[in-house]
Amino acid sequence: MPFIPHTEAEVRDMLAAIGADSIDQLFDEIPAELRVKGLTAVPESMSEMEIGRLMTERAAADGHPLNFIGAGAYEHHIPAAVWELTTRGEFYTAYTPYQAEASQGTLQLLYEYQTMMAGLNGMDVSNASLYDGASALAEAVLMAVRANRKSKSKRILMPRTVHPSYRKVVRSIVASQGLVLEELDYDRAGGHIDPASLPSDPGDFAALVVPQPNFFGVLEEVDALTDWAHAHGALVIAVVNPIALALLTPPGEWGESGADISCGEGQPLGIPMSSGGPYYGFMCCRQEHVRQMPGRIIGRTVDLEGKPGFTLTLQAREQHIRRSKATSNICTNQGLMVTASTIHMALLGAEGLERVAAASYANTASLVERLSAIAEVEPVFNRPRFHEAVLRFDAPLNEITRALEARSLLGGYALGEDYPELENCLLVCATETKTDADIDAYAGLVEQILAKRRETPCPVAPKMR
């Protein structure tokens, strides 16, 4: 569908019809002091040739390191067919087109995506996607406050085992709406929220967030956490890794009655890491909450002749109908990323996804075993995990990671800044893309670097005269 801008004559005709002198006049009601005077921080535009060169140089600066960092964005194999098909002209658009029903193929694809996501999460419904995992969690938090009819509370319990960036984004988005985020500390031995540590009288709260696996890669006791929250009249928001769902119990089956909302980052399903985005967020929920769910939902229906077709549904929640009372200000989706993910999932199938998950789990287990065999390295937490693990180094961590980087290997994500109690602790990840030889190489380099350190315990040898 082409984008055709209005001609100056058309703009003049339209302004004349509504009796306005200029487009600026339409914005008169915005006070002058609230207007942006100019975008001084935005540089001048560049030509295609200039931008192509700049991007090539920046990509080259990244090099081709062997990557063992996860921490929210995961390196998985993407079959060549995924993006070959996604970038076909029929699919290649970032948005659900306006006059969406004219694009039945796009709507069918989104409908298939929703079906796959609802299946993976064990939930009744899925929306057509959100911007990314962190903002999906923020939307889920807002949704839980709207949807919880047992509680008027705006208090949300947020474990410290939720991704630190997600917690920051959620705070940025919901704090101005009067929501209170209360952090729950984790068990130092397990790296999880110990259900026994939860208060018996927590007071009124709207929802509990439950990450699975959590930021440390550790598996939470989701059944006990879900039942505890439900027993206190709160909803349960699951933040999950979609690859892990191929092996783990889906949120819809947690505890006695399942989580209420499930969300997360869709990047592991066919989206390249590409320096942090674009990614997409997914969100699913139980049928009873569907009218509080933000974003687009595609439905299957029949037309006047009884033929099956696809349509945007439940639109009365959205801004073009409810204006300021809309369910949320999200009124679109990440169409292109979702197209890739849907094709990716269709190519892999349920069995393929399960094999990716199993291989990632096994590779990380093997990496932890190899690294822990080194005297100065030990795993920090004793609980079961998925495809990430926290290792403590009995040495200054930044020296080791810098030395690894110099050898074109990214060892992991240093946790000390986000978790002061985890100084010299590294979050490592080995997905199915890492071979035994890669893992051997990593362990070998760490061993070498530490051996060298053992020989020269003091970085500057005293000068003897």
Place this chain on the structure above:
Amino acid sequence: MSNVPADLKYTKSHEWVKVLDDGTVVVGITEHAQDLLGDMVFVEVPEAGRSVAAQDACAVVESVKAASDVYSPLSGEVVEGNEALADTPETVNNDPYGDGWIMKLRPGDAGELDGLMDAAAYTALLESEEH
């Protein structure tokens, strides 16, 4: 002309109020309101026990055309929401003054009833809106 039962009270936002013998009131939307909205697809009713102020948005009626708030005509406490509407929202179209009621309310101040319109005043309002 739309049906405006003589024994009910009315609001400018097209809700009706029926006072019961025990002092509680039943609230719904008028035949005129449901006619404007068209076929109902969903009705969200308030929870029992919720306290509302007059003119608070306390329910949502969603039709094929639009979603609209239903405003509480009086302040008080919700005694019951009509949960049956969750499965049969079309009752609001078919029987707006009967089984299509939205909520039952225990008014906090019975004096507020005097501020509502009677059938004659509401009929006059509808006539003025038509012109």
